[in-house]
Amino acid sequence: MEKAIKKYWPIFLLPTLAAFLIGFIIPFLQGVYLAFCQFTTVRDAAFMGLSNFSRALSDTTFTHAFWYNCAFVAVSTLAINLGGLAVALILTRAIKGTNIFRTVFFMPNLIGGIVLGYIWQILLNCVLSLLERPLLALDPTAGFWGLVILMCWQQIGYMMIIYIAGLQSIPDTLIEAAEIDGATPWQTFIKVKLPMLMPSITICLFLTITNSFKLFDQNMALTGGQPAHQSELLAYNIYYTFYGRSGPQWRGIGQAKAVIFCIIVVAISLIQLKVTREKEVQQ
Amino acid sequence: MKKRFLALGLTAAMSLSLLAGCSGSGTETTAAADTEAAAETEAAESGETEAAAAAGEGSVYYLNFKPEQDAQWQELASIYTEETGVPVTVVTAASGTYETMLTSEMASSDAPTLFQVNGPVGLNNWKDYCYDLSGSAIYGELTSDDYALSEDGAVYGIAYVIESYGLIVNKTLLSEAGYTVEDIQSFDDLKAVAEDITARQDELGFAAFTSAGMDSSSDWRFKTHLANLPIYFEYQDKGISSTEAIEGTYLDNYRNIWDLYINNSTCSPAELTAKTANDSLNEFVNGEAVFYQNGSWEYANVVGEGKFSDEDVTMIPIYIGAGDEANQGLCTGSENYWCVNKNASEEDIQATLDFMEWCVTDETALAAMTGGEGAMPSGGAGMAFAIPFSKAPESSNLFVAEDAALTAAGKTPVSWNFTTMPSEEWKNMVGSALAVYAADQTDENWASVVSAFVDNWAAEYALANG
Numbered sequence: 001m002e003k004a005i006k007k008y009w010p011i012f013l014l015p016t017l018a019a020f021l022i023g024f025i026i027p028f029l030q031g032v033y034l035a036f037c038q039f040t041t042v043r044d045a046a047f048m049g050l051s052n053f054s055r056a057l058s059d060t061t062f063t064h065a066f067w068y069n070c071a072f073v074a075v076s077t078l079a080i081n082l083g084g085l086a087v088a089l090i091l092t093r094a095i096k097g098t099n100i101f102r103t104v105f106f107m108p109n110l111i112g113g114i115v116l117g118y119i120w121q122i123l124l125n126c127v128l129s130l131l132e133r134p135l136l137a138l139d140p141t142a143g144f145w146g147l148v149i150l151m152c153w154q155q156i157g158y159m160m161i162i163y164i165a166g167l168q169s170i171p172d173t174l175i176e177a178a179e180i181d182g183a184t185p186w187q188t189f190i191k192v193k194l195p196m197l198m199p200s201i202t203i204c205l206f207l208t209i210t211n212s213f214k215l216f217d218q219n220m221a222l223t224g225g226q227p228a229h230q231s232e233l234l235a236y237n238i239y240y241t242f243y244g245r246s247g248p249q250w251r252g253i254g255q256a257k258a259v260i261f262c263i264i265v266v267a268i269s270l271i272q273l274k275v276t277r278e279k280e281v282q283q
Numbered sequence: 284m285k286k287r288f289l290a291l292g293l294t295a296a297m298s299l300s301l302l303a304g305c306s307g308s309g310t311e312t313t314a315a316a317d318t319e320a321a322a323e324t325e326a327a328e329s330g331e332t333e334a335a336a337a338a339g340e341g342s343v344y345y346l347n348f349k350p351e352q353d354a355q356w357q358e359l360a361s362i363y364t365e366e367t368g369v370p371v372t373v374v375t376a377a378s379g380t381y382e383t384m385l386t387s388e389m390a391s392s393d394a395p396t397l398f399q400v401n402g403p404v405g406l407n408n409w410k411d412y413c414y415d416l417s418g419s420a421i422y423g424e425l426t427s428d429d430y431a432l433s434e435d436g437a438v439y440g441i442a443y444v445i446e447s448y449g450l451i452v453n454k455t456l457l458s459e460a461g462y463t464v465e466d467i468q469s470f471d472d473l474k475a476v477a478e479d480i481t482a483r484q485d486e487l488g489f490a491a492f493t494s495a496g497m498d499s500s501s502d503w504r505f506k507t508h509l510a511n512l513p514i515y516f517e518y519q520d521k522g523i524s525s526t527e528a529i530e531g532t533y534l535d536n537y538r539n540i541w542d543l544y545i546n547n548s549t550c551s552p553a554e555l556t557a558k559t560a561n562d563s564l565n566e567f568v569n570g571e572a573v574f575y576q577n578g579s580w581e582y583a584n585v586v587g588e589g590k591f592s593d594e595d596v597t598m599i600p601i602y603i604g605a606g607d608e609a610n611q612g613l614c615t616g617s618e619n620y621w622c623v624n625k626n627a628s629e630e631d632i633q634a635t636l637d638f639m640e641w642c643v644t645d646e647t648a649l650a651a652m653t654g655g656e657g658a659m660p661s662g663g664a665g666m667a668f669a670i671p672f673s674k675a676p677e678s679s680n681l682f683v684a685e686d687a688a689l690t691a692a693g694k695t696p697v698s699w700n701f702t703t704m705p706s707e708e709w710k711n712m713v714g715s716a717l718a719v720y721a722a723d724q725t726d727e728n729w730a731s732v733v734s735a736f737v738d739n740w741a742a743e744y745a746l747a748n749g
Binding site: 040041042043044125129132134135137138224226227228242243244245246247248249251 | 382383386387389390394405407408409411412497499553554556557706707708711712715716718719722723735746747
């Protein structure tokens, strides 16, 4: 077998490598290069230097989108993970119909973001108009909480599945030993289950943080950045700069924003991975 | 051993699927080549001229700006392909997404060969892509040079439709309320009529204005078209045709007319952000409101079977209480200029030029472009455009005819100055501020409309030209 791998490795490796190169590495490098250019279409780029970056950073809608997005990441990451873990804890108990509930909670994750965005826009606007409050497109705070509710609804089920898998992989012997030692259910949860869940927490935090940073379709469909870019998250802000503004200079600025965005997301997720990995324990 | 077979099998399957991918696109090309070849033979067989046969090698890709006329363009395209064998693809961008779509399509390998810009500001962004049309046949068909978008002696765009907008009036409802169109000759008249209708709304069973929807499908009626009026009157006062900084001298009038629209409407002003273009149109067609601000392009949606007849509706100028209201006409102009992509292959450019020429010279095409109900060969409604080409018959569009009648009666049409608005972003910010103001009509919120109008004009102008 090993010999075969030695002999045939290019057959295994090359197709994937080619796909990775064509589909990821080359566009990524080209994208970084374009951030330094002025262009209308990607074929006619002219090198400009760093001016795109300075214009991107001096764009107030971009800085606003950044802080708005940071707040969104903090709130939604907390809400989704607490929610997912809570549901997972409930659904790993011996209750009737847990499988049905797991399926039901997972379902929202199967619906596309645009569709969800529009459905929730209708729902939330109805609620807001009944409460005689300004509609979503008029109030960035309403837009913010709308996005949080929408993302919780969509993501809690997904994180729940990961937490359930984590909870089920905790050996019964550990729990039993804790109980025999006289630990209360709360102590068992904090001292035994939670440390054992750290790998799940790492992956769930990573997924929710990056998802919340990269959130695009839900933002576009739910609020469209209204009013006046006040409910714009970073990805939508970049998209709008690139496609929504006309004039050759905007493409390069949008691209520069995208590069900055990429660096921020990579940096934050690496820090998060490092921090949570350190807390992981061996059985 | 077994494992090795499995591995080999998997590898084989993988490479096969790769190959399948290649062959898939391969067949597609051949299929296209086949149809093209077939089209050529067909053209040759039917005894077409050599020019047509040569054109058969190119193809046309038209990125259409007007969603209202998508069906008609699709039909015209298929008729043209049937007649000449030249494949014509028509793609229509959804309302408010044309720039986005044009940008992404221009970057693709199958870029549009025929696209639109909205005027000088739009041209500024796409000039590098525009083919010089000065020697083309379609330029020769234009009735006046005013309809060409030229710069430095080159013709980059050709207006293919002249349109008018104003307040479309349901005359039946207006007379039920006890008024006639002649009663409305100024902003004060309009305000009196509208407010009287609102006061008696429960008794009459209809409102004065259809919902001024601020959804993206509809907000252009206010952030662009209605905003044209204060700009027009300011330009008139100063004797200019564009500016780098607007003063907003007529913004109080803008506020008055906007107040009138939103407070005498079918719905509460707070709900306007969610109202769409279709909501507004349906309200008008269902007789829920008397006035509907829109243009001649809506003719086919308003007049026709199961809707109104020409006798039921009319269009009146939008009075905002500025300028010489006694002599004010409809807002008439064009923001639809055809441009040909100069980066397209030579055959495609030629095919596109031929297609454009056909559109404005062929009888079927002219009928489709200017005719109303039943003008399409399939029996559907035509585009009912007024087009500035020499062979064009009179448009059957009632609103176009009314514009002509008003002009003949000595009224001055209001020109379209929104083509000089500095950017789409400017319009969006005004729209957004208008929507916020509609929901909560305070002076503070109006101040942000003014700021979006005045300050942002200068800022966006500097960004676009700096």
